[in-house]
Amino acid sequence: MxxxxxxxxxxxxxxxxxxxxxxxxxxxxxxxxxxxxxxxxxxxxxxxxxxxxxxxxxxxxxxxxxxxxxxxxxxxxxxxxxxxxxxxxxxxxxRMDRILEFNEEERIVRVEPGVLNGELKKFLKKYGFFYPPDPSSYEFSTIGGNVATGAGGPRGLKYGTTKDYVLALEVVLPGGKVLKTGPSTLKCVVPYNLTSLFVGSEGTLGVFTEIVLKVIPLPQKRILFVSAHEREEEPLEIITEILRKKLTPACAEFIDKTTILALSKSKGSLPIFENKNFSSLLYLELDGEGEILEKEKVLIERFYKDLGISFEKAEDESDIENLWEIRRTISPSLKVLGKKRFAEDVVVPRRFMKDLLFKIRKLEKDWGLYICCFGHAGDGNFHVNILFDSENEESAIKVRENVLKEVIELSGTISGEHGIGYIKRGFVNWELSPLQIEIMKKLKKVFDPEGILNPQVKIPD
Ligand SMILES: Cc1cc2nc3c(=O)[nH]c(=O)nc-3n(C[C@H](O)[C@H](O)[C@H](O)COP(=O)(O)OP(=O)(O)OC[C@H]3O[C@@H](n4cnc5c(N)ncnc54)[C@H](O)[C@@H]3O)c2cc1C
Structure with a gap:
């Protein structure tokens, strides 16, 4: 031993x-x-x-x-x-995967950390309720993991991310002390918000044993538009236009031309817009009910028709799911473009998304590597995946550094939802000031004086 x-x-x-x-x-x-x-x-x-x-x-x-x-x-x-x-x-x-309490009147649910996000969604659906945070891994990732990473997902644009739903936590600290971070009320300012501090803490400050989440009524209906674009950056302009029209879609997901190449190669051909030439796709989902939803649908249809954009529309749940399946298979498809990958999840202010895309295309050309850029563009959040094999790993490292530098120059952040973990620790001081890092190190010591909780993760040495 x-x-x-x-x-x-x-x-x-x-x-x-x-x-x-x-x-x-x-x-x-x-x-x-x-x-x-x-x-x-x-x-x-x-x-x-x-x-x-x-x-x-x-x-x-x-x-x-x-x-x-x-x-x-x-x-x-x-x-x-x-x-x-x-x-x-x-x-x-x-094995700690019990839903402990659902209080319909208070609209809260109390769970153990091992409950799968997808199981919670299924449970709440029976009562007409909804827990919106939906990382693409929702079927197989846990609420504990989601809270510890501050997970987001396609619905972030309208509904926010995990941080907007965690009301209170029960946390075990090194030594075995139990900390309750708040009441389960919708509001509390007495005096500091410890719950927020733990959301996204990646297991470095304490271990969750119970989580209280806010839930909301399930939207009655959703409508999905998938559009095809000859100009790769056009979806990014469309998102801006739609938000200017004061519409807030539930999701606005972008798929760039290199990702389309990966999907087409791995599937043989893409099961959408066959016989059409296009270099990017936009998934736009509306949800809600009644006249308002109908009005929004007509507005989007008219907008796309006026611009001459090809689109498919799905209103039936199974058609909607079939279209989302293409988006969900991106991650495994990328292997066809390289055995290894750096998977970044950067965010830039929406107004700079086009600049970042152009920069990525230039890096792709200059370094001769495939770089896929897809994800929650409605939030300015791109999943940038640099694909490579062992022989071009050095180039991939340089490309990655260039992407992260560019993101920081564009007033963005190196991680929007996946977290820092082990592999991005070396880049934290590119984004944060020495004072920010010093304060975070002191905070870590308050909760974990011996440094036994998830060492080598999150905070740089
Ligand atoms: C195909 C795929 C798609 C994905 N899509 C998204 C996406 O759209 N959005 C997104 O945000 N992420 C996404 N992810 C990343 C990942 O699914 C999320 O980070 C998720 O929240 C991790 O949950 P998990 O249960 O797997 O946690 P783990 O991976 O097991 O752990 C993640 C972190 O949580 C900590 N942790 C776990 N349980 C506890 C606990 N009880 N107490 C304290 N700390 C704890 C761990 O120490 C670790 O730091 C994706 C991953 C895959 C494979």
Whole structure:
């Protein structure tokens, strides 16, 4: 047993969880050694708690023995944030997946961290309610992971992201103290907002055992427009125009020409706008009900017809889902353009999206690498994926640096929703001032004085 993982600690954990819920064998640990980045890090052991009392005891023991702790939901992060970078104990929350309370009158739901976002959506739908944050991974990522990364998704444009729905948290701190961050009321200013501090903290400040979320009534109907564009940047202009018309679509998703190439190559041909020449797509979804929705639909139809833009419209739920399926398969399709990738999730003010796209096209040409640029353009949030093979990794590193520099020059941010994790830590000081970083380091020490919570993640050394 190595120094980071004393045998007394292991014994105490075994007494607490039993052999079945404390994984130690290499073949079991392997399943917890990766996420959606390309990193592989084998943890020393994995704990599978079922009750918060067990989490409290684990955190108490971890502090005593100074063992690194890495909380984990479904392991879909793209940044290496749920990985044990220098060994340590992974606490996986897959067995703490109960919906504890739904209060229709207060419009809140209280859940354990391992509840899948998709399961929560299904549960609420039965009551005509809705939890809007919808990372494209919603079917298989957990609420705990979503809160810890501050996850966003296509619906961010109209409904905001995870941060807009978390009302209160129950957090276990190193040493086993339990912190409740707020009442479950819609408002509270007594005195600092600790809940907000934990949203997006990537498991570096505390471990969530309960989460209280705001929910809203489910919109009655949605209408999806998918349009094809000869000029690649046209969708970005259209988003601006539509927002100027005071319309707020639920989603405005952009797909650029390199992503279309990846989709077409991996599928043989794209199952939309066959026999048409186009270099980008725009997904525009409206939701709501009655006359207002009808009016918005007519407005978009007229707008597209006046501009001579080809579009498909879907009002039936299964047609809508079939069209979204194309968008959802982007991530696995990108492999056809390169075995490896850097997946950035940058945000720039909407007015600079075109500038960023042009810059990316220039980098693609200058360096001879495929760069896909797709995502939540309604929020100014592009998923920039640089595809490469081992022999051109050096070029990909340079391209990545250029993209991030450009984003910061355009008053943007290097991560809108996926987080910093391990792989973007080196770029944090490009965006933040030394004072900001100093304050964040002090905050980390307040919650985690021994530095045992998710070390090597988020804050630069
Ligand atoms: C195909 C695909 C599409 C995606 N699309 C999106 C998207 O549209 N928007 C988006 O925002 N992200 C997206 N992601 C990234 C990822 O799904 C999100 O970051 C998600 O929120 C991670 O949830 P998870 O349950 O997998 O958490 P994990 O990956 O297991 O963990 C993520 C972070 O949460 C921490 N954590 C987990 N549980 C707890 C807990 N109980 N207490 C404290 N910390 C905890 C971990 O330590 C880690 O830092 C996508 C990923 C994939 C693979």
């Amino acid at each position: 190595n120094e980071l993982f004393p045998s007394k600690f292991l014994k105490a954990l075994e007494n607490l969880l039993g052999k079945e819920r404390l994984l130690k064998e290499k073949e079991d640990l392997f399943s917890y050694s990766y996420d959606s980045s390309s990193l592989i890090r084998l943890p020393s052991a994995v704990a599978l708690p079922e009750r918060k009392e067990e989490v409290i005891e684990i955190l108490r023991l971890a502090q005593e023995y100074k063992v690194p702790i890495v909380p984990r939901g479904a392991g879909t992060a793209t940044t290496g944030s749920p990985l044990a970078h220098k060994g340590g104990l992974v606490i996986c929350f897959s």
